Amino acid sequence: MPPKRRSPTQQRSRETVARIVDAAVSVLSDVGYDQASTNRIAAAAGVSPGTLYGYFSDKDDIVFAVIERVVEGFGEAVAPALRGAAALPERESTWMVLDAVLTAIEARAPLIETFVDRVPAERYAPQLDQLRERVSDVAFQLLAARRPGVPVADLERATWFAVRTTEHLVVRYVVLQPPIPRDAFLDELTRTVLGFSAPPA
Amino acid sequence: MPPKRRSPTQQRSRETVARIVDAAVSVLSDVGYDQASTNRIAAAAGVSPGTLYGYFSDKDDIVFAVIERVVEGFGEAVAPALRGAAALPERESTWMVLDAVLTAIEARAPLIETFVDRVPAERYAPQLDQLRERVSDVAFQLLAARRPGVPVADLERATWFAVRTTEHLVVRYVVLQPPIPRDAFLDELTRTVLGFSAPPA
């Protein structure tokens, strides 16, 4: 796969960009990726199809911007919890971070559901990978600070399990809404995540 | 929406069906769902576009057949382990089942990777849901037999966590090939899955 060229052809009206991305979010949520035609997005944004191409290089570029927005929003929403984590006891900090993650996903539920269900993962993998990398780095540091002497490989393994499990379970919990109370879900997830890095009994 | 009728409009040569499904697998792997046109699949199968429609009602029906093949193969591959589970101690039986699951996924890695990365989930959700349901039922029964007196809601919650976590981690382990030894992965997964149903300390 050749690396995708990214970012606007030209930067013009900040407001128009926002309107297009808003429209794309709305159209994607309404009709899914396949049916989300550029003309439809343009119409929803109240601009002409030609205008789209003044701001975005192609259709994927618009989708890219949508994902970017979600990812950035998520990152910002979770950042405080991550920064505050080091100062708290392990269980509390973990719970707090997971709660922040869950809250951030909940706040973006419709769009995330659209992507998870209706967009091929390869379309948003790059940005998601990048975000996951960032979160994993922080998680690794937090863990390393509390497990001096544990081999790096073990810390990485624990991080891998913790991040992957969290990511999946939180998204599914939000999207599927299983009959599990929010607190019970967070408690169980916290326990599980902590379990990945427990010293062998 | 009326339930989509599935599979052959007419039953003809068994070999041609196989060639079309093989071709579909190959085309999906090569170019993803969106670009996998019926003409492309037909060409890859060495048949005319019209022939496709003697065997499949539309494009989705072909994809359906591909998924069916994976799901059925998976179900059969895992069945012996599930049947043998009741007779073994908890830890051994869990490990054995998870090993069978991992092995079955490994055997289908390229196809599963294709679907996970390149096909919108809604396209294979119905069959996957059905398979997950079947597996969940068995898991629930095994658990219930070993946790007499535990409320049904708790058993269901444990099953939900266990099945979702296993599904995701096993697929990611196979697809991403993280630097975690197979046995270590299985051990950690076994521990985690058992943890979901552990009596509160």
Place this chain on the structure above:
Amino acid sequence: MPPKRRSPTQQRSRETVARIVDAAVSVLSDVGYDQASTNRIAAAAGVSPGTLYGYFSDKDDIVFAVIERVVEGFGEAVAPALRGAAALPERESTWMVLDAVLTAIEARAPLIETFVDRVPAERYAPQLDQLRERVSDVAFQLLAARRPGVPVADLERATWFAVRTTEHLVVRYVVLQPPIPRDAFLDELTRTVLGFSAPPA
């Protein structure tokens, strides 16, 4: 337009021909000309698509056979009245013939409606023209016998008006079922037809 080649490639089982034509009648009536595919007709006839081509040269040839049957049936149904016409007074004979025509059309109403509404006229024009020609000839003779001395051109004009008007009104009466009693319709039509050949007042 090149003259259409006609009639079966080979004459084989008389019964199979009948079954195919029956099936064509039924399919045409059910779904119209456009949707009446050869495969559909074959299925309705209980034969394979290939078999059709042992009896008919192409799709139009089948439609041709259907029309032929209707036209022949119509001709036979009307013949007695036409033959008996010479022996009766003008008004009675005209009424009798028109009644026979109406009855013959009524007996074929569904098929005629299908053709009139759903088949381009050019498809059945040749046979219809031939039939009309035959009927016109008889009508002309009957008229000539009763209007000695009237110029041929006048007789032909009267025949033209009478045949065209009858054809159209009878078919519309049967197909549209206007709220006109059958007898009143026949009386009015008789009066009109006789009017075409009335000596100028």
Place this chain on the structure above:
Amino acid sequence: MPPKRRSPTQQRSRETVARIVDAAVSVLSDVGYDQASTNRIAAAAGVSPGTLYGYFSDKDDIVFAVIERVVEGFGEAVAPALRGAAALPERESTWMVLDAVLTAIEARAPLIETFVDRVPAERYAPQLDQLRERVSDVAFQLLAARRPGVPVADLERATWFAVRTTEHLVVRYVVLQPPIPRDAFLDELTRTVLGFSAPPA
């Protein structure tokens, strides 16, 4: 069946619409309805297939526009005669209206011949029915004004015969060009039409 929405998806160049409709007329005349593909019409109009769909929702919509043009033109051409009819004696007014009808059909002969011969009637029935309805209403009013005391059912019957007969004979006269002088045709038709509403002798 929901009523088909008709005419432009978007309104664009008036000239392009005309070119497409012109092309449709020409293609329909050349190859008939079945063979008149949208691509063919587009090519004949000198536009791309996609452009067609900026103006028309589907193939039938194009045919609809063609018919609309004929029907509207006919309606406008005949309107003055219909409006002037009330002021003239019965025979004169009838002759004048029939002359206007004949003239209007003559002016559209090639197109009408195309439709009559090569387009399934159900394709243009709705508009034709509407036009016939309008004309019938006027005819009924003219008749009613001159036949006070005649039961409505009788007037309706006379109108039905007159309109149907006129419609058919005029179209056939123009399309078939039988060896009947125009004036003689109009005289005979006038006599026939008046005959339908004559008080019983």
Place this chain on the structure above:
DNA sequence: GATGAATGAGAATTCATTCAT
């Protein structure tokens, strides 16, 4: 004589993208 799987040209329609205004 019959079969029916296979054919493949061609139909209607879509939509990302361009460019003259």
Place this chain on the structure above:
DNA sequence: GATGAATGAATTCTCATTCAT
């Protein structure tokens, strides 16, 4: 900067017809 009419390649699907068995 914006427009929006126009593009045209590509897509899904059909169906009259053939021919090896």
